[in-house]
Amino acid sequence: MISGNLADAHRAFDPVAVEILRARLQSIAQEMSVVLERLSRSYLINEAHHLGAAVFDQEGRMLAVHLGHPSHLWALALSVKHALEKFSFDLEDGDVIIVNDPYEGGTALPEMTMVHVTLLDGENFLFPAVRVRHADVGGGHPGGLFPSAMQIYQEGDIISPVRLVKSGALLRDVLKRLVKNNRTPDLYEADLTAMIAAGRLGQRRIRELCQEFGAEFVYHAAEPILSYAARYLREGISRWPRGVSEGRAKLGGKLRGNFEVEVRVRLLVSDESIIADFEGTSSQVSQPLNCTLASTYAFSTLPILAAMGEEVPLNEGVLEVVKVEAPEGTIVNPRFPAAVSLSSGQLCSLVSEAVGSAIASRTGKVMKKVWGVVPQVIAFNEEGFLSQMSLVAGGDSASEEADGWLSPAPLGRQQIPCIEQLELEHGKRFRMMEREIVCDSAGPGRTRGAPGTRTVLRVLQPDMELTSFGPALQAQGDRVELRRGKSGDVFSMYIEKVPLQEGDSLIVEKGGGPGAGSGWRREVSAVLEDVKNGYISSEAAAAQYGVILEPQSLLVDEAGTARRRAQMEAVKDKER
């Protein structure tokens, strides 16, 4: 009635058991993330979830990963490899290695990986690694974001792989040396401690796993877990037409000097893989916009995962399918010591945009934006006060099926600040005056983009300086403006280290996301709803959607609407 091998399957190596183990490793990664969130003292980690946690196999291949921010996806894998390489033959159980070097698998200096070495019978075994973005990393500008940096030396403390814990004992001299090079030493130390605690928890869970499944089984399960992810992804892309397509994305603006860069990608889809070839992309620039290899890998992978339309099992098996070719010396693979600190909020989105548009022309479907340029705003003073005000909602694009909605970054778990919590902490320094949706900011379309938002802060105490640079990069609809309360002067675009005065207003606007399809095809009832809800004005309803409304009653002028929509359609036809 039932074959004998079912009974064997229960004990021996079988696909169901591998799937069970994979789920367990995934939950270990997630549990480490939760510990990081809970223990961390800095907003970037505990609320904005700028973190990642992963479990690696004995050879340093990433088996499971849980992310709060996509920037860490491959930086975790690559920096772990660099760290292991540096310390090969010199590792002991309970060692912890820390690294932030963007040129050794990293992204930007505040983002650090911590590797928790785990040996079993003297051999490398499954081990955890965690990665977060710290509040500060020393260097020429608070927060590790230095708009006028020209080389990485100016951006902060470069940490090539170094041992922070030896056989379970914290090396206090190393810790002191790290903390000494930081503007927020207490915060930094607390967050490093959180990383150590999270890693230790991961190690404990891995040991429990071995007790349950047997170390031998766990050891050998890595291969099938990796090939499962690769197979999953291959099956997903098997529906895409084979062949080559191209994508481009441009960015220009002014930082220390004007710049104009372009990311170009050729996407080759075959049965086995997707190759993203960045040949033809701009050379590296003197501004800190350069995007290291780990970022280029991550932000190339994002649109591919997004195009699958479901949760893809994430582990290093994905890199068997997704290949990146980035010529050295370009902005997507710069040479040391090019500055990199502004890449993640800015240039990375170009990588995703270029790859996304190449996918769209391959699949013929509207590709939702997976990552957006963010207006980056940071307030600080010399006493160690540091506040990131970058996180604002808005910018989600429409899909073919649905309108965009308010989430700060489509592929992140960032939470924008809680107003009351922010003011309890910094209420003497500033007060939030407004955080609301901006009418007519949503990109029109048959489905429309998410509306943008405006955040206004009033300065109450003159002890801070301000730096902002997002909108200098001309992202659509974004705006940062500092209005002097007393003189009425206005600073906007690129602002660096401007002292704030009492009564100043800081206005940060995130533009709306693009719509999909033609506005005049949007259902009239949906347009009417949008007007009633104040997402769009009656004027925009007429101009962008061809819906004519009676001014007072908001009744639809059916005849007028039909005429206007016919005109819009005719114009569109003529354009073709």
Added chain:
Amino acid sequence: MGFKIGIDVGGTFTDLAVADPNGKIYFTKTLSTPGNETDGVIRGIGKAAGHFGKSLGEFLRATDLVIHGTTTATNIMLQFNGAKVGLITTKGFRDEIEIRRGIKESMFDVMLEAPYPIAPRRQRLGVTERCNFRGEVVTLLDEEEARGVVRQFRGLGVDAFAVCFLFSFLNPLHEERVGAIIREECPGAYICLSSQVLPRVRDFERVSTTAVNAYVGPGLSRYLGQLQEQVQGSGYREDLLIMQSNGGVASASQCAERGVYALFSGPAAGIAAASFIGDLIGYKDLITVDMGGTSYDVCLIKSGQPTITTDSWVSRYRVAVPMIDIHSIGAGGGSIAWIDRGGALRVGPQSAGASPGPACYGFGGREPTVTDADLVLGYLNPDYFAGGEIKLDQERAAEALRDRISRPLGMTVEEAAHAIYRVVNNSMSNGIRVVSVQRGYDPRDFALMAFGGAGGVHAAVQAVDLGIPTLIIPKAASVLCALGDLIADAKITETRSFISSVDDLDLEEMNRTVAELIETGMKKLPRDALRSVEINRYVEMRYCGEVHEVSVPIRGLTAHISRQNVRATTKDFHRLHEQLYAYRDVNNAVEILNLRVDVIGKIPRPLMEEAAFEGEDPSRALKNKRPVYFAQLGRYTDTPVYDGSRIRPGNVFMGPCVIEESFTTIVIQPGQEAILDRFFNYIIEIGERS
């Protein structure tokens, strides 16, 4: 003493537990009447009346207490058919409920759509006013503007008002003033002030909770009013009591005002019953699992107290009132098995639900489900499922398994069924790990209690997986929520922000606040529950700089909280923090964020029927034998099947065997031993992990 009636309305069945004047409990079930729950409830009461040889009127006149677990609030949030809510906020902040801090539930799912708007933007308006972080008014309330907004909402046909101003938890005056204006302009409207619903820091949490309260309130209020009228019209003379998500009951009128507390009323009752039974039979530390058609709900009970959380989400809205912490995963009897793109076998979270249901129901379902796998493996009886109400078709189950799973994976139907069984068991075990291991508890220190229709088929496997030594399955497993309604105490939870570092704490202010919370809670207790009152005080603390709090019971037996008490409580905080997050630092500054008080009014509990042991031999209850698959044996084994209705306390069962209760099946694995105890619970001793 008269009758006490506990009623739990579920999706399919309405369950009743009735304690007669001698305290003996009678259980019954009727079909629910979705759309008009009241009918099913009245029919159920009528059925119970019949059992006691009384008319409905006679029965209700002889009843002291009717306690009800309702799905009304939960259903409103599932079906989004609540009130038309008008939300009034501080000017400049009306979109917080839509911006929702930018939270997105599924990171890589770009296609995830916006949550359903329970307060669409045109029903949200700001009013000029502002308090700062100390609760000081920095901008006066513009009353005329507020009145204009209320009138505008009235014009839109708004029937529930939610008012949420920044820092109102420190200074509620502006909200209260707007409340008064609403009462003037719209007499009879449903009004929720955030400073009353959730007077705690964090604007998004507060506005979302307040809006949900306004959204579910009027519908809940109507339903409870209607039900109260019906039972009172039929002869019941007391107040109707309602089960709440905090695990205690409150009067219907109190509940109607705080609709958010009526969410998850049913599941909370099940947990109340579980802790009651555990207490009765000497298991105060329990992990409970409730396996239904679509979900598997796990909860941890420590020292008789279920864990409480303020982190809940309901239909993608944040509800931050303290409620029983139920971890729910999408794994139930109806969960569908499928093969993903990578070739892995997955189970759920899609469910075939009750309609079309599992393939074996024969209602047109084609997808293989957990129930289909359980049937193929011999765990379920095709002729006796859900009290015989549903006939299970083995051929259809096998066909679905063959088409969707076994052929593509190249295995036999039986292997496929067993693979599904393993995968779903693993999800369940992981669900238990989340509430135990991941929160610093060792599951081996707990007993596992399983209930809900499908719990008994799988629970023994989870016990083995997690090293849990004892599994308890109440005979009343399928009606446990109704029992919970019957035995729960009255409980009012009051909470308020109280922000201070532990080091320079104003103790008098803290004592004053706690006293106020207790006083408010006492006023809300149903009057029947005032005879014996217990107060539990909690303080929510964290290390300075963290953003999540740990809820710590305040140490101390005296009403006045002393320095000494605070020190002891802080010590407990360090310990709890380490237990939860594997880290403590006694040198770190600790701060207090919120205070919470549970005012518990003891309601006399019915006596559970206690029978004498009647000998170990269960052969009187032996029904037949059928082939059942057990992995440890590696094959189908002819396995004894017992008829639950004939099993007597003291009967002992050696695994492998199957026990069939009318609405629950219990599978005893090989090597395990079960006994029916004096209170009619199956106690299963789990052997060592094989």
